[in-house]
Amino acid sequence: MPDHSSRTLAIALLPSLLTGLQSNAAEPAYSAIAPILQSRCVLCHSGPQAPLGLSLDSLDQLLAGSQRGPVVRAGDPAGSELLKRLKGLSLPRMPLSGPPFLSAAEITLFERWIAAGLPPGAGSPARNAAANRPATPSPQPGETVNYSHVETILNQRCVKCHSASGIMGTAPEGYLLSSYAATLASGERARVVPGSAEASELVRRIRGQARPRMPYDGPPFLDDREIALIVAWVEQGARDAQGKPAAMPTGAKLRLHGTLGGNWRLDGLALKVNAATRLDHSPQAGDYVQVRGRLLQDGSVLAERIRPR
Incomplete structure (x- = not known):
């Protein structure tokens, strides 16, 4: 005789089994958070100048952590320093270029990934992610330099201190370098004089004409190519990313x-x-x-x- 009771039990349990499978399948893998890391974090956290040695170019480097130890702990979102920084529970809050910081949905994605055990995901770019990252825009011969050509340099070497909640606390002397508008601000005093690198405090600091030389964590300081690019940007009018020259802050x-x-x-x-x-x-x-x-x-x-x- 057929065992109808066993069949009935299996049918009754089927919805819950499917729900469990769907729930597991929905947990995000590293491949889901990698684009966020690439767009918001690796500007600072890559290469030899990465703060505390924490590189976020790949899964391998993320799991390696920083000089202070792991920044993510499988199954333990609350104990993961990366998540604390993204939420602002540990300071400075990340990314340093914020606000805006990551959205609630993006932070939840990291939280779920850590809670799920840090799954890499099929085809996850565990290595050599930096090779796939778009190169820093460089001006073509004869092209006017604009903010997009210098923004990466400022983000990689300056924003770690010159942001609202940098590694030194508040930005030194209140000078923010986390956006075009902040870099050109002249309310307290002007640090960038469009058309005159020699009159621009920013240029004098990175050249070492003014002390202390910047970036403060140098040497190494900016290389000759980086300095020349920032000088050209200022001399050509400190243009925004669309190429519009900045107004002269007369009287500043x-x-x-x-x-x-x-x-x-x-x-x-x-x-x-x-x-x-x-x-x-x-x-x-x-x-x-x-x-x-x-x-x-x-x-x-x-x-x-x-x-x-």
Whole structure:
């Protein structure tokens, strides 16, 4: 005789079995979070300058963790430092270029992946993910340099400190480099003077004309190619990613450091000095000095105070 009771039990259990299979199949693999890492994290976390040695170019590197140990723990989202950073439970919150930070849906994806045991997924790009990442845009011969050509350099080497919640806490002197608008901001003082690299504090810092030289974690500092690219960007009008030149921040305060030369030149920059200019402690040619001044309409610098440092 057929065993109808066994068949009935199997039919009754079928929906729950299917639900369990669907639930397991729906758990995200590394291949689902890799695009987020590539678009939001590897700007800083790749190569020899990766903070604390944490590279996020591949699954192998993510699992290797940082100098402080693992950043993800299989089955333990709450104990995974990566998730704490994404949520802001540990500081600084990541990515440093935020806000905006990752969306709630993106963070949940990481949380589910860790809870599921860090599955790699079929065809997961466990190695050599960096080789598939689009190269940093480079200007073509004769092309005007715009913000998209320098943004990656700033994100990789500067934003780790110069962001709202950087590794040093708040951004040094309140200067943010996490966006085009922030980089060009001139409310407190201008650090970028469109059309004049010599009058731009940002350029003087990365060249080492002003101390301390930046980035602060150097050496190595920016290489000659990177510096030349940022200089060209400033000289060509500090254009946005669409190629529109920045407005001249006429009247903005400036604070420049450098070596004073003859005829009131700061390195290669001619200063306008008049009877109202304060000359503290008799600055002489060859002195390392601080110049406080204002940007005039023609782009020249009116020195209000010069003093040796």
